[in-house]
Every structure is written in structure tokens, then in C-alpha cells.
Amino acid sequence: MVALDMSRPVAAEAESRPAIRIEGVCKWFGDLKVLDTVDAEIADCEFVSILGPSGCGKSTLLRLMAGLVPYEEGNITLLDTPVESPSADVGFVFQTSNLLPWANVRKNLLLAAELDRKATQPDEAAIAAMVETLGLTGFEDSYPHELSGGMRHRVAIGQALIRSPRVLLMDEPFGALDALTRDHLNVELLKIWQKEKKTVVLVTHSIAESILLSDRVLVMSERPGRVIRDIRIDLPRPRHPSETRKDPMFGEYAAELGRLMGVA
């Protein structure tokens, strides 16, 4: 039996300056209270997943961090600046990839960059480098309907990364994919994270995915959502699905998270 340090308090002090600080955030949609006094800190370059029951407010919390949705109470700061509107420092990856069907991979990446008028626009070399990072070399001229589901998701991640955001917020980006493709994209995502040194916050329903990818997993309660546990994942890196799942600690984390989620 491996002894896990599960006693970490919520919003424990991060090792370095937090990239994102969430303090006492409450959110209502009309009369529906969705978030209740959410506290969390996410350090620079940390990979944090958010797990919680369906409808507990995970996506809402992510949208709040991105400045896409206003909140009524509390404070969210991103790189020490209060979040009031969308910022060029944040890239957002949605549940479904919204690629432009009439544009090839290169053009989809370019157009995503152009949405941010303040940023330096990428040249051909920068686009080629991003295509390589995404593992899509040879598919620059392909249109979305010519790509697999996993490839489309990779382009969507590239659209978020091309503007060089400091923080990448991902809302269940791989939920609709089969298990093998998901494993593959998890590995690609870890490579990108290690290469690009971003802060990543991932909303997921998958306990295994959260353990495989994260430095920490924040577990939310039923709606109105609060962060009820903050679990540090002390598995060695680099991680790979088939190897990391064999680690006895992986099973320990999965059991603890399953218990918290009411599925074990």
C-alpha cells in the first residue's frame, strides 16, 4: 500500500507566483447558484485538472477564468491582473473543435492568430513549426473533412497555441474521442506542455486522464460547485499511458478520486 499525501488543503500555497488565483468566487445564472465560494491557485507552468460531477460548474469556472463569463462575487486574477474580459494571455480549447470547413490546416491556424490583432502575426515558418509541434506535418493543405477527429482536435489546440498564450484553458477537449485516440492526444498534449511551458487547466470527466496529465487535480462538489479536494499527483514524468497506469500509485490516486466522485 502506497501512502499518498491526500491531506493537502484546498488552495494550498503554490511553489511560485500563481498564474491564476481564484478567491471566494460565486456565480449565479438567474436564480441558479452554480459556483459557491470557489478558492484555488494555479502556479505558473502547472498542469491542473478539474474533476467533478456533471453540472457542478466546471465549464463555467473555466469560462470565468477566461473572462468569457462575468461573476458576481469574489476575485479571479490571471498573472496578477483581475480577469474582466478575454485576454491575449489565455488560449481556450472548447469541447468541440470549431474549425472553419472551407479553410485548410494552415489557414485555420493563420485565421486564429489574426483574431488577436495586437499579437505579432505568425509567418510561414511559425505556422510550419506549429504544424510540426501538433504532429500534423504533411497535412498543412488538408481541409477539416479530410482529417480524423483526433487531428481536428490537434488543430484546435494549435489555434489556441498559435497566439502564444501563457495560459491554456481546455474544456473536455477529448471527451468525444475513442480511448486509443485519447491516449495518443494525451501524450501529444504532454509533449506540447513540456515544450511550450504553459500553464494548463483542463476540465475532464476522466479520472485516468486527470491523473495521467496533471500536477494537481481539483475535485469539485455537486452544484453549487466548490473545490472540495486538491490532490497532488506525485507520479514521475515523463508519463506515458500504458506505463504510468502500471504504477501502483496510479491505482491509489484512481481509487481516491473515484471515492470522491462517488464511483468507487
Ligand SMILES: Nc1ncnc2c1ncn2[C@@H]1O[C@H](COP(=O)(O)OP(=O)(O)OP(=O)(O)O)[C@@H](O)[C@H]1O
Ligand atoms: N449560459 C448559461 N445560462 C444558464 N445556465 C447555465 C449557463 N451555462 C451553464 N448553465 C448551468 O450551470 C450549471 C453548470 O454548468 P456547467 O456547464 O458549468 O457544468 P459542468 O460541470 O461543466 O457540466 P458537465 O460536466 O455536464 O459538462 C448547469 O446547471 C447549467 O445548466
